[in-house]
Amino acid sequence: MKLAELIAQTGEHEAVIQVLCHLLEAERTNVFLVKDFSDSVVKKTIEIINEYKKGIPLAYLLGNTYFYNRKFIVTPDVLVPRHDTEVLVELAEKKIIADSLIGNENSPYRILDLCCGSGVIGISLTYLCNWLHERHHDLTYEVVSADCSAAALEVATKNAALHNADITFVLSNLFEDVHGKFDLIVCNPPYVRTEDIGVEDKWVLKEPRIALDGGIDGLYFYRRILATAKEHLRTNGMIIFEIGYDQASALEQIAQKNGYHGVRVYKDLANRDRVVTIRV
Ligand SMILES: C[S@@+](CC[C@H](N)C(=O)[O-])C[C@H]1O[C@@H](n2cnc3c(N)ncnc32)[C@H](O)[C@@H]1O
Structure with missing residues (x-):
């Protein structure tokens, strides 16, 4: 045929x-x-x-999907990685490169992928970290990826092995079991309003609810994370969040209320607000 x-x-x-x-x-x-x-x-x-x-996501049927041009294992225990999240990875790469060029004195440079799911964000960043380290041996990096789902961490661990990525995985309710401070925190938390889950797309209903549900207004995790993230960031540290297309101004308010500066909003390929960067 x-x-x-x-x-x-x-x-x-x-x-x-x-x-x-x-x-x-x-x-x-x-x-x-x-x-x-x-x-x-x-x-x-x-x-x-x-x-x-x-209504079964294709990635679950095939057992894998592509993210940032690389293949990752995907099971029903994890959110199917979205191409929109690649915007977050690009911004994180720019921050890592900028810090490396100005000679960041922190060694290792520490990156936290909070709410890591299948591990795609942290694993993608290890490619850049390895590349930078190969060229400048004094630049060293540590990537820590955390999630509260043991099943998701199992998938993420397999993905790290597949990509030969040196990552420390931590089972943790947000920062609870994550130790030390970081130069960069990247996070794609659950941010869908409870009542909106599956409204636009029936395939979403097969994804773990814990990966999607951001509470009544979708902002529950941003509030919790920004309440304490400062304690986990080094001087000049940055947090990069993926957000829903209509959450940018609410995020700016939450960040300002918690005493953060330099909030910037970035768009995805569809020209919708998708990522915010926040400085300490
Ligand atoms: C939107 S998914 C993001 C997954 C992955 N980072 C990605 O971009 O494809 C959110 C993740 O947050 C995790 N999560 C939900 N509540 C959490 C909590 N209290 N502490 C840590 N992780 C949590 C879920 O298990 C899920 O893997």
Whole structure:
């Protein structure tokens, strides 16, 4: 069967391409070059797409997804990493590079990925840290990733092994069991308003509620984290949060109320507010 026929038969475009990439272990462009897919590939693709249409995220059906151009293991114990979160990683990379260039005297430079889920943020940052360390051996880095879900940490640990990432994982209710101060805290906390969960997207209902539910106004975790984050940040430290598209001004208020400065808001590729950086 041809790709166009498979797409027409299933009524799904992007999902079909992702399934084919997975089944054939092929790059996207190579999938487009296949003239005819074998009966067994067509059968398997249709089976997976049928499950997907019932509301099961594709990443759970395939067991993995791509984040920041790298492949990560994903199970129903973790949130499916979103491309929007890559904006946070880019900003974190800029902060790490800037600090490294001005000769940050803290060694190791400490990074905390709070609410780490599958571990994608912290693991992505280790690539840059290793690159910088290879070029300047006096620059050393420590990445700590924390989550309150033991099941999520199990997935994150597997992802760290897959990417050869040296990360210290901590089972912790926010900062409770996280020790020491950090130069950078990155955090994509649960921030969906309780009543909004699954409203726009049925697949979200299969993700762990604990990864999504940000309380009545979605801001519960920002309030809790900003109440104590200062104690966990070194001088010149920064916290970078992912936020909901309509939460920027509320975040600025919470930050100011807790005595933080230099709050800046950044947009995602869809031009919606997506990340805030906050300085001590
Ligand atoms: C939105 S997900 C983010 C996962 C991952 N960082 C990402 O960007 O794909 C939020 C994560 O926060 C974790 N979490 C929820 N409540 C927490 C708490 N009190 N302490 C630590 N982690 C918590 C959830 O288990 C979940 O993994």
